Amino acid sequence: MHDTGTAPSPAPAHQQDPAPAPDAGDRSTPDARGTGTRRFGLPVATCLVMGNIIGGGIFLLPASVAPFGTISLAAFAILTAGAIALALVFGRLAARDPRTGGPYVYAREAFGDFAGFLAAWSYWITTWVSNAALAVAAVGYLDVLLPVADHKWSACLAALTLQFLPALANLAGTRYVGAVQLVATVLKFLPLLLVAVGGLFFFDPANLGPFQAGDEGPVGAVSASAAILLFSYLGVESAAVSAGEVRDPRRNVGRATVLGTLGAALVYLLGTLAVFGTVAHDKLAASTAPFSDAVNVMFGGSWGGTAVALAALVSMVGALNGWTLLSAQAPYAAAKDGLFPSAFAVKRRGVPTVGVLVTVVLAGLLTVYNYTAGPSGVFEVLVLVTTFTATVPYLLATAAQIYFLASGRRDRVDRRRLVRDAVLAAAAFGFSLWLVAGAGYAAVYQGVLFLFAGVLVYAWMAARKQRAADHSG
Structure with a gap:
């Protein structure tokens, strides 16, 4: 156990009861009967995991890995095994300590306040920067349905609206978050499964192209395609982070994590295979809308682009809904331990409202910056940092x-x-380390700077915690 120099307590973090009773201010306890405080059952928790893993990237993945050939499916299989190992580890950890906060709770209990703070800080950065990126990307799909991208301010307003609406669902309470997540997951998986299953009836092995299309060699091709696919499974921790809002978390968090990861993996693999088999390899490698091309081949006409744009938009709104909730959960857990400002520990209707509002403000400012900064590339750098x-x-x-x-x-x-x-645990750690390596030198370098910027925040909060302990003693 690392001594972080913070205020002494009756027992070190790693010796505390793994599942303490919720504090009086936590309105998401099982006995709460207030409006909007209904806890997530297994189906909604599973949808939270699946919805957060699958955003809009699925609609470009087949074209992204097509240049490497069908060997890229082997990379998919390896990554799926690593993601499932990580999901199982989160399930085991949540069964022992089913508190809201997920990785923050586990890191703090094992290694002390500082490690816990780093987990919460880095996760928080990831969520609000990713929300801005998701909203900006969603505008591209919205433009297929409604022309909003012709002027930067109309596009900016659309991106802000796409962030604000899921935030309203969060502020209304956990029952509304769950309802939106369930509906969005069903709506986005129906067209994806339609392509994945329907594509089997139009599957032509001649479209698959070569097993290995490049000159990298088998190992190089798998590694190169894996680098593109590595972050397709980010979000496996969603149920663990929101464990405090899940009914019977010791049982349901692990199940939801594994079921959600398996569901996402099934859609990824079947969808990619179906597109590979319905769109000619040369056309697929140059495609900017592979699922649209597949729909057009399967059913004729040119309406595939509209159908896929609608599915992608629903998918990304669902992801925004889930990630908005997660953006408030890790700071909430850290605030309860005095490692984030106390305002982040306030819950209304089962949702940490201050965390949601801060996320909306920060993501909104970053979104506005994206549309005003021009080609400076700073926004892209920030998104890269989140990897x-x-x-x-x-x-x-x-x-x-x-x-x-x-x-x-x-x-x-x-x-x-x-x-x-x-x-x-060893497999999951190796998978996590592979994720870091896949982020690239620039992302790791700049991400470490963001991570260490939080050290100053930790120093301030730890000092306040120590002063409070000294005064109370």
């Missing part, structure tokens, strides 16, 4: 699981599953 910051909590959480297993803590380790849990 690194998103993986920091994964590394810390999987390292925490390894710590619990290696330390032999009886309250943390099921002896009957020790070997299996150790193998899964």
Whole structure:
């Protein structure tokens, strides 16, 4: 256990009860009966995981990996195995400590306040920057349905609206977040499954093209396509981060995490395979709308672009809804421990309202900046940073699981599953490390700067916590 120099407490973080009773100010407790405080069941928690994993990237993935040939499907299979291992580890961690905060809770309990703060800080950066990026990307799909991109301010207003509407659902309470997430997940998976299943009836092996299209060699081709696909599974932690809002979290968080990851993997693999088999390889490699091309081949006409744009827009609004909730959960957990400003610990109708509002403001400012900065590329740099910051909590959480297993803590380790849990934790840690490597040198370099900028915030909050302890003593 690392001594972070913060205020002493009756027991170190790693010796505290893994599932303390919710504090009096937490209105999301099982006994709460206020409007909007209904907790998520297994179906909604699963939709939260699936909806956050699958945003709009799925609609471009087949064309992105087509230049490497069908060998890229092997990369998909390897990444799916790594993502499932990570999902299983999160399920095990949540079963032992089912509190809101996910990776923050696990990292703090294993390694102390500072590690927990880094997990919460990096995750928070990821969520609000990603929300801005999702909204900007969604405007491109919206423009197919309504011409809004002709003028930058109309496009900016559309992007801000796409962020604001999911935030309203969050502020209305967890029951509305769950309802939006369930509807959005169903609406976006229907067309994706239509292509994935319907494409099997139009599948032509001649369209697949070469097994290996480039000159990289098998290992190089798998690695290169994996670098593109690596971040397709970000979001597996969604149920664990919101564990405090899930009914029977010790049982349902793990199930939702695994089911959501498997569901997303099924859509990814079947959808990519269907597009590979319906669109000629040469055309697919140059396509900017592979699912549209597949729909046009399957059903004729030229309405595929409109159909896919609508599905992508629904998909990204659902992702914005889920990520807005997650953006408030890690700061909420850290604020309850005195590591974030106390305002982040205020909950209304089961949702940390201040966290949601701050996310909307920061993401909104970044969105406005995107439309006013011109070709400076700073917005793109910020988005690139999130590819690194998103993986920091994964590394810390999987390292925490390894710590619990290696330390032999009886309250943390099921002896009957020790070997299996150790193998899964090692695989998940390796997968997380691979995610960091796949982010690239620039993302890691700039992401570390963002991460270390939080050290100043931690120093301030730790000092306040120490002063409060001194006064109370």
